[in-house]
Amino acid sequence: MRPSYLTAAAWLLMQGTAASVAVAGAAPRYAVADMPAALRENAHAVVRLDEQTLVVKSVSRTVETNRRAVTILDEAGADWAMQVVYYDQLNTVSYLRGTVYNAAGQALRQLRPSDVRDYGLSDGFSLASDGRGRAADLRQATYPYTVEYEYEVVSNNPLFYSSWRPQPQEQLAVEKSSFRVVTPANLPLRYQERHLPVGSAAIASTEGTQLVYQWQVHDLVAVDEELDAPPVSELTPAVLTAPTEFEVQGHHGKLTSWQTLGEWTYQLNAGRDELPPAIKARIASLVQGETDERARIRKVYEFLQANTRYISIQLGIGGWQTFPASSVAANGYGDCKALTNYCKALLQAANITSYCALVRADEPDIRTEFPSSQFNHVVLCVPLAKAAKPDTVWLECTSQTTAFNYMGSFTGNRHALLLTPSGGKLVRTPSYGAAENRRERRADVYVDAQGNATASIRTVRTGLEQDRYNFLFHSLDPAEQKKRIADVLPLANFSIAKFSLAPGAPAAVPSMVESLALTLPNFAPPSGKRVFVSANLLSRWASLPATVGERQADIWLDNAFAYSDTIRIHVPAGMKPESLPSPVKLTTTFGSYSSQIQTLADGTLQYVRQLRMPVAHFARTDYPAYVEFRRKISAADKAQVVFVKNES
Secondary structure (H helix, E strand, O other): OOOOOOOHHHHHHHHOOOOOEEOOOOOOOOOHHHOOHHHHOOOOEEEEEEEEEEEEEEOOEEEEEEEEEEEEOOHHHHHHHEEEEEEEOOEEEEEEEEEEEOOOOOEEEEOOHHHOEEEEOOOOOEEEEOOEEEEEEOOOOOOOEEEEEEEEEEEOOOOOOOOEOOOOOOOEEEEEEEEEEEEEOOOOOEEEEEOOOOOOOOEEEEEOOEEEEEEEEEEEOOOOOOOOOOOHHHOOOEEEEEOOEEEEOOEEEEOOOHHHHHHHHHHHHOOOOOOOHHHHHHHHHHHOOOOOHHHHHHHHHHHHHHHOEEOEEEOHHHHOOOOOHHHHHHHOEEOHHHHHHHHHHHHHHOOOOOEEEEEOOOOOOOOOOOOOOOOOEEEEEEEOOOOOOOOEEEEOOOOOOOOOOOOHHHHOOOEEEEEEOOEEEEEEOOOOOOOOOEEEEEEEEEEOOOOOEEEEEEEEEEHHHHHHHHHHHHHOOHHHHHHHHHHHOOOOOOEEEEEEEEEOOOOOOOEEEEEEEEEEOOOOOEEOOEEEEEOOOOOOOOOOOOOOOOOOOOEEEOOOEEEEEEEEEEOOOOEEEEEOOOOEEEEOOOOEEEEEEEEOOOOOEEEEEEEEEOOEEEOHHHHHHHHHHHHHHHHHHOOEEEEEEOOO
16 A cells, blocks of 8 residues: 655655745735734644645546645744645646745745755655655744645546545644535545534535535634544544546546445455465465464464565555565565465465455544545455354564564554455454553562662563564664663663563463663652652653643543552561551543552562553543542552651
8 A cells, every 4th residue: 555655844854945035026915913813822823725626537537736825823833834745656746836925924935946846755665666745845933924835736546535624733723724626427526524614514516517516614713732632633624535436547446335445456456366386385385284273374474474574665556456476475575465465375375265454554543434545554354264253363464573463553443444356345453452451560679778779670561552662672672672661761760770671472462571670779768767658660640730721622532451560669677667558449431540558478568559441432521520530540649658767
């Protein structure tokens, strides 16, 4: 699948800025004084004018034009002064123009064609990619100012129609934005409206043989950033569009359902799973005598991981059509489509049926109610034919290190489009909840008479909780791993005496084991004859900041997990606990929490903390109760044990 390109800001900051030329004599436009004052509240930038038009010329060609003027109020909004327009074999940029205005609306600078810089958009892992960008940068040192860009893109890839998102970020207000689609009557537009203000629904009309659809919004105040809020795409207006029919480089398809999209993709890649006889024989030998179906799949998957590597290849129709399996067998590399297709062919050689599945990786789940091309990755789905009850193995074929039958945060907990001979079928990838996403920590803390301490800590992370640490283990050397771990430890004064990171024992979901030996100078400095020790060593939660005004967004808790900490505190014989914090137990719809400290038979104190959070959504009116839940956790996490020294 075609990769997501760098943002305009990231790309231009990497490459430098484009030059521009001063403009004189132009009439004032976009004066800041003319902007409604309410649009400046909580905003870093204000869209003054946004005009987006999509013209469907035929089943195989579209033209998109954009004109957008943005007033940038401060440095945090400066990304809007940059623009990158992407193109490739299937998309051509007709023009890119730009002008910058001062606060009074006087034109300061204007881009010339020679000022627009053209870049190959290499992502660092593509063997071949035709993706490029035309980039401009009109950032100014003095605020506020306004930047206007205009550009046109002619596309021979109408599988993707334009979508309209007039307010794609927080802290961005919109004075006026419009979207217009013109299409032949025999190619009616499919669209979905989301979060539109009253009176902003589509206005449809007919102009000769053309259908015209129009939308417009105005005076949208900035959406403030709020903790545990939905993505901004769930809060602001949008119109998603898609074709009913399309043609890409001679390959015709219909897009009226998930079934038809899957049918087109399946047919595009049909017949590309033939393997050389030598590979077939090798796979037959590999699984010979193995009767367990899951074990046979694992052997084939491990063969794939040991003999291939991921390299992206994105040229024209190659964004959707795979290289043949024989090519991967000969070269040992491929993109996500090619490696998944190759693994499918290997399994077929082992008499196991599997299906490629399109998925949107590393992004929010697709809009299941709006069939359209929303995918950027391919994985493999393997139904178990011999299982006692319906079961499925999922394989990430682009990684040499991803565990067998594990999708993780990259492709788990979402929908995928299964590509079958009869067309596409929406299915769910594996879900990982609190039972799978665990962090279990055990530590022994030894405090001396001077208040210094050492700690021995073993942390086991499973499921989504281990994803980041698995990446560290496989991509960095131990010294860099140690540095990354040190950077996130919530301790003011420490040094790491020993460190190791390693995979845990094989299980249904993978795990990583982190072992630490810490030196903690001045951990619990004496105060007279008393010593105050924080029992919660590494897992303190902060309370939420006070809300200014009324909460605007609902509460979305989208990460389920279960944390468990057991900390044993060892002190010299001359120190005895004077007071212990009371046990705390919280059971709410937001989650559950408990903590308690008890004295063991040998005089050691044992602190046990447990926190379990679900995936759940709550109304914004529940926010005060959620804040109180977090406040109680924070207070319990700060509790200290008071020891008193025996004077004798």
